[in-house]
Amino acid sequence: MAAKAWARVIAMAAFPTLLLPRPALADRASSAASDIVVTGTRSKLSNWRQAETNHVIMLSDGSEAELVRLTRNLERLHFLISALMGRGADEDDTVKIRITLIGDAMQFGQMDLHNRRWQQGPYNDLFTIGRYYDPRTDGAVMASIGADQRVVVEHTSVNRESVAAMLTAMATGPQTGDQSPGAQAQMRGDMMAAIGSMAANGGMRSRGDTDMSFGEKTMTMSQESLLYAGYAQHFLLTYFPAAYPRWYLDGFGQIFATLVVKGDNVLEFGRAPDGTNAVMHNFGPYPIKDVLDDDYLTQKPSKTGWTPIHAWMLTHFLFFSDKYRPELRRYLAARADGADAATAARIFGDQTQLAHELGGYFLNRKPYLQITYDGTKIEQPIVRRLRESEAAFVKGRLELGARVEVPPAPRADTPPKEAAEMTRGREEALRQRDKWLAGLRRDAARWPNELGAQLLLAEAECRSGNPNECLAAAARAEAIAPADSRPLMWKGYAMVHQAVSQPPALRATTLATARDLIVRANHIDHDAIGPLMAYYASFADLGEAPNGAAIDGLQKAMEEVPAAPETRLTLAAALAKRGDYDVARPVIMPVAAGPYDTPEKPAAKALLAQVDSATRAQPTHP
Numbered sequence: 001m002a003a004k005a006w007a008r009v010i011a012m013a014a015f016p017t018l019l020l021p022r023p024a025l026a027d028r029a030s031s032a033a034s035d036i037v038v039t040g041t042r043s044k045l046s047n048w049r050q051a052e053t054n055h056v057i058m059l060s061d062g063s064e065a066e067l068v069r070l071t072r073n074l075e076r077l078h079f080l081i082s083a084l085m086g087r088g089a090d091e092d093d094t095v096k097i098r099i100t101l102i103g104d105a106m107q108f109g110q111m112d113l114h115n116r117r118w119q120q121g122p123y124n125d126l127f128t129i130g131r132y133y134d135p136r137t138d139g140a141v142m143a144s145i146g147a148d149q150r151v152v153v154e155h156t157s158v159n160r161e162s163v164a165a166m167l168t169a170m171a172t173g174p175q176t177g178d179q180s181p182g183a184q185a186q187m188r189g190d191m192m193a194a195i196g197s198m199a200a201n202g203g204m205r206s207r208g209d210t211d212m213s214f215g216e217k218t219m220t221m222s223q224e225s226l227l228y229a230g231y232a233q234h235f236l237l238t239y240f241p242a243a244y245p246r247w248y249l250d251g252f253g254q255i256f257a258t259l260v261v262k263g264d265n266v267l268e269f270g271r272a273p274d275g276t277n278a279v280m281h282n283f284g285p286y287p288i289k290d291v292l293d294d295d296y297l298t299q300k301p302s303k304t305g306w307t308p309i310h311a312w313m314l315t316h317f318l319f320f321s322d323k324y325r326p327e328l329r330r331y332l333a334a335r336a337d338g339a340d341a342a343t344a345a346r347i348f349g350d351q352t353q354l355a356h357e358l359g360g361y362f363l364n365r366k367p368y369l370q371i372t373y374d375g376t377k378i379e380q381p382i383v384r385r386l387r388e389s390e391a392a393f394v395k396g397r398l399e400l401g402a403r404v405e406v407p408p409a410p411r412a413d414t415p416p417k418e419a420a421e422m423t424r425g426r427e428e429a430l431r432q433r434d435k436w437l438a439g440l441r442r443d444a445a446r447w448p449n450e451l452g453a454q455l456l457l458a459e460a461e462c463r464s465g466n467p468n469e470c471l472a473a474a475a476r477a478e479a480i481a482p483a484d485s486r487p488l489m490w491k492g493y494a495m496v497h498q499a500v501s502q503p504p505a506l507r508a509t510t511l512a513t514a515r516d517l518i519v520r521a522n523h524i525d526h527d528a529i530g531p532l533m534a535y536y537a538s539f540a541d542l543g544e545a546p547n548g549a550a551i552d553g554l555q556k557a558m559e560e561v562p563a564a565p566e567t568r569l570t571l572a573a574a575l576a577k578r579g580d581y582d583v584a585r586p587v588i589m590p591v592a593a594g595p596y597d598t599p600e601k602p603a604a605k606a607l608l609a610q611v612d613s614a615t616r617a618q619p620t621h622p
Contacts, residue, residue: 045385045387046390046391048061050386051067053382055074055094058070058100060103061103064383077228077235080373097234098140098141099143099144108145109130111143111399113399113402114401115134117596121306122300123308125301127308130145131143131226134401137529137564140564142234143398228258233249233253239562242590245341247291248315250308250315254273254312255270257273265372269369275309286310291306291310293341294342317357320367327349330347392447403433405599406433407429440456440460441457449480450480451480454477455477458494470497485531488517489521489530492534493514496511496538498510507542521534558571565590565594569591569600572587576607581611
């Protein structure tokens with residue numbers, strides 16, 4: 001939190017020396033586009049719609065009414081958590097999360113999204129859900145199946161045939177077979193269990209499915225609950241970034257997953273998730289010590305009895321308990337400061353007593369909260385239909401992170417077996433990226449007038465190490481929208497990449513042009529993150545020491561997307577290199593000791609150790 005307060009002071013000074021007079025921009029933009037000719041026709045409207053509020057952009061190809069309802073409910077949830085955590089409801093400078101609802105389970109699976117910066121559990125394999133979250137440098141994205149998802153937690157002996165036989169017996173009187181009171185009671189019990197799950201559809205239910213399910217006890221994770229849980233976690237990581245234990249983030253999301261909107265002025269949350277009894281009956285208790293000590297993170301998901309319900313139970317108890325809530329705050333503060341899990345767990349005292357009180361808590365009726373508020377303050381989303389040319393790249397923007405981020409090659413000291421596995425994984429990722437990139441190029445050629453298509457292609461080419469192709473795509477985007485900052489930024493970033501491999505004499509000229517383009521992009525849009533990151537890269541990628549404006553730009557980028565681990569790592573490394581260890585430490589802590597195994601975590605942990613070592617070596621003054 002100290003770093004965030006420091007950031008607000010510094011951000012005002014970001015890029016003070018990079019701003020150019022506005023009149024020069026129009027002349028440069030028009031001359032740059034004079035040799036680019038783009039032809040094409042405007043596309044028709046698609047089934048996709050986009051709804052936008054102060055904090056959320058949501059896309060869906062479902063009904064407009066449902067899209068509006070869910071988007072507005074997320075604004076209600078934002079309002080609710082802000083009030084509970086004592087945060088003002090004023091507008092902020094953070095980039096809006098972009099949420100996409102994929103209305104079919106098969107489509108979601110085919111996209112093969114990889115959650116590299118978000119993980120759940122690890123839960124038993126039954127609880128693998130269709131949700132994707134990535135706090136990217138230019139704003140967090142989330143995707144979820146636009147349908148309820150069903151987890152089968154226990155199979156019963158009931159099926160369609162046995163239910164039909166029971167219904168026939170009830171209609172026609174006594175039948176042959178075992179008619180003893182015990183057998184009839186067993187059948188009635190099995191039937192009641194099956195009827196309780198008849199409302200849940202088979203597998204990951206998609207829109208329009210009506211199949212009934214028999215022979216199992218299930219837990220339904222509704223489309224809404226997945227959205228609410230995901231947004232609650234995003235809220236915490238964005239507005240209160242810290243090194244949280246994963247179980248707490250999972251449980252925090254589950255507490256708000258049961259949000260219910262009653263009328264237009266009552267919000268209810270904190271009730272037990274659907275299927276709680278069935279899950280607990282099948283999986284049983286889980287040792288608190290293994291959770292608080294982080295031992296559960298090392299257990300195999302196929303073997304563990306740890307579930308989202310367990311995470312909800314522990315968090316709900318600590319969240320609502322007057323006795324343990326202060327200890328929860330101290331525990332979270334200790335974890336945020338870098339204390340190891342076992343040390344922080346001692347704050348709760350006797351864990352046997354804690355477990356005993358937790359058990360008693362759930363024998364009684366569990367509390368939940370109803371909040372009354374002024375519903376007129378929750379804005380109506382602005383909705384528009386996407387053109388077919390825009391809709392063609394909705395999934396491509398989601399897939400970008402999963403395709404262009406290729407695993408590293410093994411180091412020289414990597415054990416042979418591990419090195420071979422890493423090499424195979426890298427080669428497969430490169431093959432998938434090249435295949436995806438070829439398709440993106442074809443789609444961008446099909447829609448030459450679509451700005452989003454050319455910008456997405458430019459980013460994909462630059463991030464795949466293809467600066468010439470990136471420059472060409474950015475030039476096409478600039479011809480479509482000469483006043484937009486993004487084509488200029490990608491042109492500049494592409495030229496930075498070109499400069500890396502050029503001889504020194506040519507490099508200086510290329511780099512000067514690249515920085516000029518990036519500065520112009522910043523002048524057009526002071527809040528855009530891309531130019532801030534690209535300007536810093538124009539120093540770091542060339543091995544040059546960044547100037548003060550470049551580091552201030554990173555600081556502003558972190559302020560706008562606080563959950564992005566890549567930005568935090570880059571900024572913390574720059575601060576540490578300057579000797580600003582006291583500022584670098586809180587910046588890197590959410591990545592180095594945070595809940596998720598991100599690609600940036602190994603480097604962040606190494607940097608944290610370096611910072612702590614340098615801090616200890618500094619002389620103390622009386």
